[in-house]
Amino acid sequence: MNNKPTIEALTRPGIQKIPPYVPGDTAESVRKKYQVTNIIKLASNENQIGMSPKAVEAVRAELENAYIYPDPSSEELRLRLGERFDLTPHNVVVTMGGSGGIALISDVFLNPGDEVLYCAPTFGAYSGSAARNGAVCVTLPLKDTGEFDLEALAAAVTDKTKIVYVCNPNNPTGGTLPHDEVVAFVDALPPHVICVVDEAYIEFAEGEEYRSVADAVNEDRRMIVMRTFSKAYGLAGLRIGYLLTSTEIHANLMKAVITFTGNRYGLAAAIASLDDKEYLAASIKNVVDGRKYLREEFEKLGFKVYPSQANFIYVDTGLSTADFAEKLKKKGLVIRGNFEYNRVTIGTPEQNEQAVRFVKEVLEEGVEPRVAE
Ligand SMILES: Cc1ncc(COP(=O)(O)O)c(C=O)c1O
Known part of the structure; x- marks a missing residue:
């Protein structure tokens, strides 16, 4: 006889309603799954220029505490x-x-x-x-x-x-x-x-x-x-x-x-x-310049790019959003493909240029068409 309630039954009703957590791709998981060595991860709106050197120094100084x-x-x-x-x-x-x-x-x-x-x-x-x-x-x-x-x-x-x-x-x-x-x-x-x-x-x-x-x-x-x-x-x-x-x-x-x-x-x-005004200015400039570059390149390819003031752009390729992201992932470029359209985080100039090269390759190799809902 087993009258044991499930753990789910013991959780609060509000928690039960939350869909199970599905973790996003990490660079490591993509590397393993697709056997690619160089990963460009433009999927989580992280700052691709890294931290301020002053912040790095401050963290180092805290290590022993x-x-x-x-x-x-x-x-x-x-x-x-x-x-x-x-x-x-x-x-x-x-x-x-x-x-x-x-x-x-x-x-x-x-x-x-x-x-x-x-x-x-x-x-x-x-x-x-x-x-x-x-x-x-x-x-x-x-x-x-x-x-x-x-x-x-x-x-x-x-x-x-x-x-x-x-x-x-x-x-x-x-x-x-x-x-x-x-x-x-x-x-x-x-x-x-x-x-x-x-x-x-x-x-x-x-x-x-x-x-x-x-x-x-x-x-x-x-x-x-x-x-x-x-x-x-x-x-x-x-x-x-x-x-x-x-x-x-x-x-x-x-x-x-x-x-x-x-x-x-x-x-x-x-x-x-x-205190690092120089870093903040560089961080913002990288995004503003990269946003403009990616917008222009994607528009040249016929994509619809939403106006963005953030460190990412939302792109309607006219093709299957999921397949576009999946094919890019196989090349080592990770973008988001689980919204209606694709979301691409702004990278460094080198990452952005490589991203555009991968996008062109993927388009030449073929992406599944969008299936109407
Ligand atoms: C709109 C928005 N708000 C808040 C956050 C929270 O970010 P964090 O918890 O890293 O500060 C994010 C992170 O992606 C976001 O996109």
Whole structure:
């Protein structure tokens, strides 16, 4: 006789609803599976120029201190970020990457049955963290150009809406809304709604009108700006992100932050990177130039390239998205093929040129046609 409940039956209903985790390709897994030695991985929007040399030095200097707990509530980095944004440490929460920030916001604010509103396709963590807390995701289509549709979102707010996400620039499309439109949208929301503006890629946006809404954080706005060191600062492996918000929202988020969230290496690297203006400028220039190059090359091949202000481009090849990515993988170029269209991270100039060469080869060798749904 076996009355043992399954482990799944013991998990919370919200967790049961989350689809099983499927890990993405790592360079190592592609190398093994396809027997290719040189891998160019342009699939996870990592910064291909690497970390700031100052961050590398800072991590090295921390190596011998790894046995000592880090700064419990990331005070120093919060102080530095507060100064950087003309705010105080009581407006800054340091999180385990931007993903940790999204999880924290969900855990603090979402009750079962609350609605979480956003456009799709977008970053997957919004749905996962909502489901975990029993909240219901309400999704609307993006605008044709790949940005969030603020008008439609405003019209879809109900009494149950608790969080509205604005992913700006949006992943996977790269579409970006101007600063003033986002702020006007936040200001028009009813007071029971908190707007989370995900700016994981904002450093790569060109033009003053597309600047971060961090300068609009104040005591009245129910807005949380999510930022990360993973992209423009190249610290994806060190897992440091942060949230900028009012002191009232901050105080409530801080109650739930796990002590020692920022690890020694991540904190040291983030603090060192903040001072390295030269690195940041090089990081942004690499993306801006590479984005233009890849867009032009792909357009010459007849692909539709979505306007992007991020460190990736979203490309409609007109062919099978999955097969295009698969054939490139066999050559050692890893891009994303599991959205409607292909997403390609901007690489270094050499990587971008090699990527274009592989794309041309694959097109000559033949890619399966797109099958209409
Ligand atoms: C839109 C968006 N937000 C947030 C993140 C979180 O990044 P991280 O957790 O590495 O800071 C990502 C990562 O790819 C992203 O694409």
